[in-house]
Amino acid sequence: MDPTVTLELSVDRSSPVPLYFQLSQQLEAAIEHGTLTPGSLLGNEIELAARLGLSRPTVRQAIQSLVDKGLLVRRRGVGTQVVHSQVKRPLELSSLYDDLEAAGQRPATKVLVNAVVPATAEIAAALGVPEGSDVHRVERLRLAHGEPMAHLCNFIPPALLDLDTAQLETTGLYRMMRAAGITLHSARQTIGARAATPEEADRLAEEAGAPLLTMQRVTFDDTGRAVEYGTHTYRPTRYSFEFQLLVRP
């Protein structure tokens, strides 16, 4: 049982795509496609390298990237196995816009506020800018099927990117940042819950006191600058946070 699988693999040495990446893509496709079934052994690295005309470190690099993704498990003395299902996607720094779009919900956005305001102490601390200095304030209502789903309030340091209201209504903030050449690196998030204030209830078509799901997030680029601070509230009957996470070995 769980036999070693012989797979049709090949690499194109004239391609600019790294060899290890070509291999890892083919393996990932084979796993997704079901050619490599859960529990099956991949065959040892040396033989795999010989078959492909690659060196063992290159093959290892390909396999390692899939181990990091949670698709494969290596066991010394045993071999490399395909993980038994259930792994879909690891936790990503996703935007609500992307989440909704992936779920086929075709999200709509209504920009409520798009202005420059002085930073309060809370905002200044989160973004690492002087208190009272100018920051962009963007307040949006996210809708799906015409129903309000979330209220998003974001603060962005000035001069980072153009915050065009029309663009904010047709795409997500993260996409605009990436398009502006900002390399997102990490984020610190807090997820909680609380009762809706009357204003919040009104915005989200809920009743005052109804439970709301809350998320605060500070996002950093790869230079360590804070590029965004957000305070979001979600209707828990319409949205919840769902994700896969991997145990760091």
Add this chain to the structure above:
Amino acid sequence: MDPTVTLELSVDRSSPVPLYFQLSQQLEAAIEHGTLTPGSLLGNEIELAARLGLSRPTVRQAIQSLVDKGLLVRRRGVGTQVVHSQVKRPLELSSLYDDLEAAGQRPATKVLVNAVVPATAEIAAALGVPEGSDVHRVERLRLAHGEPMAHLCNFIPPALLDLDTAQLETTGLYRMMRAAGITLHSARQTIGARAATPEEADRLAEEAGAPLLTMQRVTFDDTGRAVEYGTHTYRPTRYSFEFQLLVRP
């Protein structure tokens, strides 16, 4: 500015600890300790390898592990830099017990139920066992400073581990699993919110209708078996989910 830092590094070749790991630990300690300041360049890999008497791939392996942790950033043509602060810990598969202990809260646990029950359709689907088959049901109340903080309801396939009630009260479920030789691999989580039912409110010393933070989780070991399914409710005034996440490059 941002000058290259000369660091005192050394490796012990007689140690059983891998060389790359010795190096990455020393670099991590230097970053944590402030010897390597945010933004500072690490010095090129070849020179670093020569200085330590290591090969370049070994040095790269050490650096890569810290890049994966979000502590370092590599830029082709530029060098390797220490990320500007703010990275504390990536998202881990943590238990509430560990979280509370890390916060110095000295958690207490009260086991409400520890029994074997037939699996409902929901439980069977989550754990991948036949409907109606035996599963352990563990229901616990987690307290901090004598105040209830969360209600935890877990289902565990039979014969995975000894579920001693006394042990459940003094440690966390994940610790017991690891101690039983189970290698945790991944988990699928959903975080949401809802209003407390009268029973839930009573358990957590809240009022009926009060907002509760909810979490459902299925955890898998490295063979792909589901090892635990849990349905948890938290008092949002006492607990929220806080974590750092890294953008996959």
Add this chain to the structure above:
DNA sequence: AAGTGGTCTAGACCACATC
């Protein structure tokens, strides 16, 4: 004993960023 992944070496050439 045999087979596996884990670690390590000493080179090489290339792509990209900066000056």
Add this chain to the structure above:
DNA sequence: ATGTGGTCTAGACCACTTC
């Protein structure tokens, strides 16, 4: 032009698992 990380090779020995 120079220096950096990104990729790749062809070996080697070791630790662990399984039989």
